[in-house]
Structure formats: structure tokens, C-alpha cells
Amino acid sequence: MSAENTAHDNLFLPxxxxxxRTSRPTPSEKHFTLxxxxxxxxDFVPGQILEVGVMGYGxxxxxxxxxxxxxxxxxxxxxxxxxxxxxxxxxxxxxxLWIRGPLGHGFDxxxxxxxxxxxxxxxxxxxxxxxxxxxIEDRPExxxxxxxxxxxxxxxxxxxxxxxxxxxxxxKVDYYETVDRADATWTGNVGVIPTxxxxxxxxxxxxxxxxxxxxxxxxxVLIELDKLGIPRENIFVDLERRMKCGVGKCGxxxxxxxxxxxxxxxxxxAKIWELEEAI
Amino acid sequence: MxxxxxxxxxxxxxxxxxxxxxxxxxxxxKRKKFVFAEIESACDLRLDYDVTILxxxxxxxPPKQQILAFDANSVxxxxxxxxTVLLGVHFYDVxxxxxxxxxxxxxxxxxxxxxxxxxxxxIASNVQAIGPRAFWGSVGTEMVPRGHDAFLTRVCxxxxxxxxxxxGEALAGLEKFRAATEAEIAEAEKVNAEVMDKCSELMxxxxxxxxxxxxxxxxxxxxxxxxxxxxxxxxxxxxxCPTCYCFDVRDSWNIDQTxxxxxxYWDACLTREFAAVTMAGGQKENFREHHASRFxxxxxxxxxxxxxxxxxxxxxxxxxxxAACTANIADPVRVINTIMGVEQ
Numbered sequence: 001m002s003a004e005n006t007a008h009d010n011l012f013l014p015x016x017x018x019x020x021r022t023s024r025p026t027p028s029e030k031h032f033t034l035x036x037x038x039x040x041x042x043d044f045v046p047g048q049i050l051e052v053g054v055m056g057y058g059x060x061x062x063x064x065x066x067x068x069x070x071x072x073x074x075x076x077x078x079x080x081x082x083x084x085x086x087x088x089x090x091x092x093x094x095x096x097l098w099i100r101g102p103l104g105h106g107f108d109x110x111x112x113x114x115x116x117x118x119x120x121x122x123x124x125x126x127x128x129x130x131x132x133x134x135x136i137e138d139r140p141e142x143x144x145x146x147x148x149x150x151x152x153x154x155x156x157x158x159x160x161x162x163x164x165x166x167x168x169x170x171x172k173v174d175y176y177e178t179v180d181r182a183d184a185t186w187t188g189n190v191g192v193i194p195t196x197x198x199x200x201x202x203x204x205x206x207x208x209x210x211x212x213x214x215x216x217x218x219x220x221v222l223i224e225l226d227k228l229g230i231p232r233e234n235i236f237v238d239l240e241r242r243m244k245c246g247v248g249k250c251g252x253x254x255x256x257x258x259x260x261x262x263x264x265x266x267x268x269x270a271k272i273w274e275l276e277e278a279i
Numbered sequence: 280m281x282x283x284x285x286x287x288x289x290x291x292x293x294x295x296x297x298x299x300x301x302x303x304x305x306x307x308x309k310r311k312k313f314v315f316a317e318i319e320s321a322c323d324l325r326l327d328y329d330v331t332i333l334x335x336x337x338x339x340x341p342p343k344q345q346i347l348a349f350d351a352n353s354v355x356x357x358x359x360x361x362x363t364v365l366l367g368v369h370f371y372d373v374x375x376x377x378x379x380x381x382x383x384x385x386x387x388x389x390x391x392x393x394x395x396x397x398x399x400x401x402i403a404s405n406v407q408a409i410g411p412r413a414f415w416g417s418v419g420t421e422m423v424p425r426g427h428d429a430f431l432t433r434v435c436x437x438x439x440x441x442x443x444x445x446x447g448e449a450l451a452g453l454e455k456f457r458a459a460t461e462a463e464i465a466e467a468e469k470v471n472a473e474v475m476d477k478c479s480e481l482m483x484x485x486x487x488x489x490x491x492x493x494x495x496x497x498x499x500x501x502x503x504x505x506x507x508x509x510x511x512x513x514x515x516x517x518x519x520c521p522t523c524y525c526f527d528v529r530d531s532w533n534i535d536q537t538x539x540x541x542x543x544y545w546d547a548c549l550t551r552e553f554a555a556v557t558m559a560g561g562q563k564e565n566f567r568e569h570h571a572s573r574f575x576x577x578x579x580x581x582x583x584x585x586x587x588x589x590x591x592x593x594x595x596x597x598x599x600x601x602a603a604c605t606a607n608i609a610d611p612v613r614v615i616n617t618i619m620g621v622e623q
Contacts, residue, residue: 010356011389012346012528012541028559055349056530056539081557098354124559215564241566242556244528247387251525251548254576255566257584262386 011247014053014098019091020073025159029124030089031065031077034097041071046131047106047238047266051246052076053098057087061243061261063128064102067135077127077159103246107132107210107236107266115208115234116144120221122151122193122213126159128238128265129212133163133173140172147174147200147207151193151217154179155186176200194220197228205229210266212238222269235269280448282459282467286437289455294321297364297450304338305366306331318366326367326433330410330597334372334521336379338365339395340545346391346528347541357540358390360398364450367404367431370471371415371595373424375521376401378589380426382524385588391543400446401427405467406474412598414480414612421486422591432467439467480598480612484619486591493582496618497575506614507574509606514547516577516600516609522585522593523547548580549573578614 021033036042044064053059060082066075080089091097117136121129136146148167152158158179167175176196178189189199193213197203209230211221218237225235241253241260253260256275258267285293297303303318306328313328315335333342345357368376380396383389403424428447432439439459442448459467482489496502517523527546532539546553553573555565567573585593594611601610608614 010346010358010391011387012391013356014347014354016354055347055354055541056532058528058530058541079559081559081561214558240556240564242554245526247389248385249383249387249389249524249526250528250543251546252527252554254548254554254580256579257587 011249012100012245014051014059014100016096017099019093019095019097022091022093025077025161026157028080029077029159030080031075031159032091032097033066033073033075034099035073037096042068042074042102044068044074044102045106045109046135047104047128048102049104049128049243049246049261049265050076050099050101051103051243052078052088053100054084054087054091055098058084059098059100059244059246060084060088061103061246063131063238063265065127065130067131067133067138069135069138075130077124079124100246104243104261104265105263105267107238108268109135111234111236111268112208112210113142114144115206116146116204117210118147118149118203118207119210120149120193120213120217122217123153123157124159125212125214125217125238126150129210130160130163132210133167137170137172145174145202145204145207146172147176147203149176149178149193149196151178151180151196151213154181155183174200174202192220193217194224197224203228203230205231206234208234208236210236210238215240232270232273233268236266237269237272238266239264239272241265280442280444281451282464283440283442283451283456284437284459284463285440285456290438291321291324293455294318294324294366297366301362301364303364303366304335315365324367326404326431327407328367329408330369330413330599331372332599333519334375334597334599335365335368336375336521336524338363338399339376339392340379340383340524342545343542344391345540345542348538349540350538358394360394363395363399364402365399366402368401368427369406369597370403370424371413371597372521373401373403373427374419374422375595375597377422377424377426378522378585378593379524381589382522382585400429400450402440402447402450403427403430405430405432405471407433409474409477409479410598410602412480412601412610413478413596414482414598415596416475416478417480417482418594418596418611419486419591422589432470434463434466434470439463441467478596480601480610482596482612482615484615486586489592489615489619490583490586492619493578493615496621497579499621500571502618502621503571503575506608506617507571509608510549510570510574511605512549512551512570512573513605514549515603515605517547517549518545519599519603521595521597521599522581525553548576578611581611582615 016037017034051059243253243261248259248262554567
């Protein structure tokens with residue numbers, strides 16, 4: 001993975017990133033498009049994270065939500081949950097955020113290339129996987145069939161409206177979406193994400209699968225994957241923990257003997273399924 | 280490298296001489312206990328201490344350390360090492376420092392720690408008094424103390440100074456030292472060998488055996504519930520530990536409300552919120568919710584997880600956690616010996 005520190009740098013010294021575009025996909029989420037203030041290109045692997053901060057408030061670990069193939073800018077989506085994310089989400093176009101990264105171990109692209117890929121994203125789990133989705137869209141020739149499952153609690157929580165319109169039309173992706181609870185406007189699938197496995201018939205046991213979502217979702221998706229005969233080493237999980245320092249020191253994100261922030265956040269399921277405390 | 284001898288009457292003047300060129304930190308009395316503190320006069324130095332309240336890790340990794348300064352438009356770092364001699368470190372604390380040296384250097388080098396570490400000369404000293412809960416005679420005995428620059432041993436007429444690095448050699452370049460005789464070197468070796476059998480507590484298993492058995496005990500919920508039964512989740516065991524290095528990071532503003540700092544503070548994995556993540560709607564997902572799982576995590580880490588990285592346990596046998604524990608349950612001798620005695 002890229003950018004392990006070797007110089008006598010301060011690991012905690014952030015870089016300035018300018019906000020060039022924002023949108024509010026839901027009342028609690030804000031989508032930022034950023035550029036580094038020094039105009040350099042942020043080089044990363046889909047699945048890697050940034051520590052995103054506002055000085056005076058702190059930092060929060062946020063997955064990159066755009067593909068490194070799109071070099072003019074990069075995206076993050078931040079959900080307002082506490083003090084730091086509230087401070088981040090109060091920032092507007094022209095303001096700066098202070099970032100460290102890219103950090104952590106992203107998706108193993110070499111393991112995905114040449115194979116069918118299924119991405120299962122629940123809720124805000126679509127944000128870090130969007131980096132990989134865009135990557136596959138930009139380089140479809142490197143991958144086999146691409147299937148995407150996305151689910152949210154209700155229609156108001158669905159993110160990336162423009163993207164979803166495009167995915168429905170696109171020949172590059174088989175896109176399925178669902179909501180746990182419908183409202184009067186909703187005409188699509190209703191039910192939790194695992195129910196989408198019954199909507200598609202084309203999942204080959206050799207498919208590489210990526211899962212990102214709330215902890216409860218993992219268990220039920222893994223049951224479905226087991227039924228399909230997909231081996232654990234072909235399943236990649238993107239985990240969430242309290243990744244405070246992002247460089248494997250502060251201890252908050254430890255899962256057993258792994259640090260989520262440097263050994264993950266993307267792990268193969270084979271590597272962690274025996275680790276107590278992981279899922 | 281070499282061994283030198285200094286007469287007892289010349290020792291304090293030598294320490295005061297060191298103080299003229301740089302900061303000297305060593306053990307001093309604080310009421311009935313001892314702490315590492317800057318030496319203001321060599322006569323304050325208490326090389327006859329048993330154990331200090333906090334380990335010398337705090338010289339490089341202070342309980343509160345500013346890591347960034349910011350104003351409205353910029354952010355800067357605060358790495359500003361002070362040339363220091365750290366004098367009078369017992370061998371078990373040398374081992375602890377060697378571990379934090381490794382852990383804060385591996386994969387990502389943390390120069391907030393390493394810069395002060397490199398600017399410091401460490402003079403270890405022999406154990407003259409033994410802490411009441413110490414068990415360093417029997418834990419991680421395969422881990423050789425290293426990383427210090429010199430080792431000072433009290434012998435009958437003075438001190439033998441064994442130098443181990445160029446930095447250590449430079450200390451003895453003063454006129455009061457002469458080459459130690461073979462008899463003095465032999466006496467120093469004897470003093471250091473004899474003390475190893477004098478701890479009152481004993482952990483009579485190899486580190487490898489302990490690592491394996493502790494790891495295997497992970498799912499024995501009843502055992503861990505029992506061991507952690509009285510835990511108050513106060514984190515005292517973490518705070519006094521020479522090999523704990525977890526931290527929290529917090530920002531604060533200066534009174535002008537424009538400038539401020541980012542500061543790291545020691546944190547403790549035994550505390551309730553340590554692994555909690557704030558989710559939507561302010562709900563918390565706590566990945567180690569129960570006190571027994573946090574207690575287990577600490578022992579897993581010391582005995583098993585870090586064992587492979589370090590080549591031995593992340594425990595020096597100093598006994599500080601045993602003495603600091605509010606409920607008197609943290610003692611690694613009790614915990615490990617209980618686990619080793621359980622039928623698996």
C-alpha cells in the first residue's frame with residue numbers, strides 16, 4: 001500500500017484541502033468534493049480512508065468516496081453524528097478541511113481484476129464502496145460482470161441520487177436496490193439487503209464480493225454468500241472502528257491483534273472470520 | 280564497550296557536572312514513593328528506589344503532549360526535543376522503553392516520541408531495593424534489556440559504569456572515571472545476578488507457553504468474567520504500565536479563539552468508551568462493551584498479541600499495575616497463574 005512514512009515527519013501534520021463542491025443528499029449527510037490546496041493529486045487505492053479534520057475540533061476517519069482514476073478532485077461523504085462531524089459539515093465551498101492520508105489498506109484490486117465482482121453496500125457503506133464502483137465503471141475491461149446491491153433504511157436515506165439513476169441505465173453494472181421500509185412514493189424493492197440475493201440469478205461462485213455496511217448486515221449477507229458457495233478468501237469486508245490516529249498507534253480501533261486503521265479497514269473475510277471481536 | 284569505575288565521593292559531583300550541559304532526569308523521592316523528575320541537585324537522586332509511580336516512558340511520551348499548533352490559516356508541528364540524560368532506569372524499565380521504541384517506530388515512525396528518544400542518553404542502574412509487587416525475575420526472561428547507553432552498578436566503594444554505545448562512552452570521558460578492574464566488574468556482575476531471585480512474586484512458565492494458553496482462553500467467558508469481576512474500568516493498570524501507549528487526541532482553543540493546539544493524552548483500553556463509535560442519531564456501537572472483554576483485551580495484548588512482534592510478553596514485571604489496581608485484581612501473576620492452572 002502506498003505512503004508509509006519514512007521521513008522525520010510529524011505523522012499528525014495534516015494537509016489543507018479546499019472544498020470545491022458540496023451537496024446534502026440527506027439531512028444528516030454532506031457530500032464534499034475536495035482538492036489539495038497545493039494542487040497535488042491525492043494518490044490512493046479505493047477503500048483507503050482519510051482522517052478529516054477541522055482544527056479546534058478534531059479528526060474523524062472517513063472513507064474516500066471517489067475513484068483515484070478521477071484525478072481532478074476527490075470526494076468524501078460525512079454523516080453528522082458528533083462534535084467533529086458537525087464541525088466538518090458546517091464547512092462550505094471555499095472553506096478548507098485538514099486531511100491526513102490516504103491511510104489504511106484498501107481493496108485488493110489485483111484480487112478483484114479478471115473476476116466477476118459483487119458489491120453489497122448498506123446505508124452509509126455505499127460511500128467508501130463508491131470509490132471502487134467508480135473505479136470499475138472507469139475500467140470495465142479489467143473486471144468481469146459487475147453487480148451492485150444497495151440498501152437503506154427508507155427512501156429518504158438513499159444516497160447519490162444521480163449515480164443511482166446512471167447505474168440503473170448503465171450496461172456496466174447490474175444494479176439492485178432496496179429499502180427496509182417503504183413510503184408512499186416508493187415503488188421498488190422492500191426488504192433487507194439479503195433479500196436482493198433472490199432477485200438475481202447470476203452470481204457465480206468465483207465472484208469476488210465486497211461488503212460494507214452496518215455490523216448487523218454482515219452476518220446475514222455472509223449467510224447468503226455461504227449458500228452460494230463463495231469461499232471466504234474471495235470476500236472482502238470493509239469494517240468500521242474508532243480509527244483515531246489512523247497510523248496504528250493509538251489503540252482504539254484494535255480488533256484482536258489487528259489494527260483496523262492500518263491492517264484494514266478492508267480485510268479478506270478469510271483473514272478475520274476466526275478473529276474474535278471482528279464481526 | 281568498556282567498563283569504568285568512579286569512587287562514591289566523586290559520583291554526585293559527576294552528576295552535577297552532567298547537569299551543567301543538559302537536563303538530567305532521575306528517580307527522586309515523593310513522600311514515601313519515588314518518581315522520575317528533573318534533578319535539581321545530585322543529592323536528590325535516589326538510586327536506592329524500589330519502583331517509581333510512573334515508568335520513565337513519560338520522558339518521551341508525556342501524559343499530555345502537544346502535537347500540533349494552529350492558527351486561522353496554518354498548522355505546524357511541535358517536535359522540539361530537549362537534550363537529556365535519563366539516569367537510574369532499572370533494567371525492567373529499560374525493557375519497557377525498548378518495547379515502546381519498537382512499537383512507536385514500526386510501520387509508521389512517530390517522531391513526537393522518537394525525537395526526544397534520540398536526544399536522550401539512558402543510564403540504567405542496578406536494582407538496590409525491590410518493589411513489593413515486582414515479579415521481573417520470572418517474566419519475559421528471554422527479553423534482554425537493550426537500548427540503554429550505559430549501565431551503572433553500585434559496588435562497595437563506588438560505581439561501575441559499563442558503556443554500551445558512543446553516547447554512553449561520551450559520559451565517561453570525564454576525569455573522575457578510570458578503567459574498572461576485573462574484580463570490580465565481577466562484583467557488579469554478581470550484584471546484578473543475585474537480585475534476579477529476590478522478587479516475592481513468581482510466574483513460573485515460559486512466555487511462549489503463556490502466550491499460547493492465554494490465546495486459547497479467549498472464549499472461556501466464565502474465566503474472564505471471574506477474573507474481571509471486580510473491575511471498575513478505571514484504567515489505573517493502563518496508566519502506570521511501561522508498555523501501554525494508547526492515546527486520545529483532543530483539540531483546544533487559546534483564549535483568542537483563533538489559535539489553539541492539538542494534544543494527545545494517555546488513554547486506557549479498560550475504560551468504558553475506549554472502543555465505542557458514535558453512530559447515526561448519537562447511538563454508540565461499543566466494540567468492547569463489557570468490562571470483562573476490556574480486561575481480557577489488555578491481557579491478550581500483553582501476553583499474546585504483542586508477543587510475536589516483540590519476541591516476548593509486553594510485560595516487564597514491574598508490578599505497578601498490581602499496586603495501582605483499585606480492586607486489586609490486575610496483578611498479572613494472579614491472572615496468568617490462574618489461566619495456566621485452568622483445565623483446557
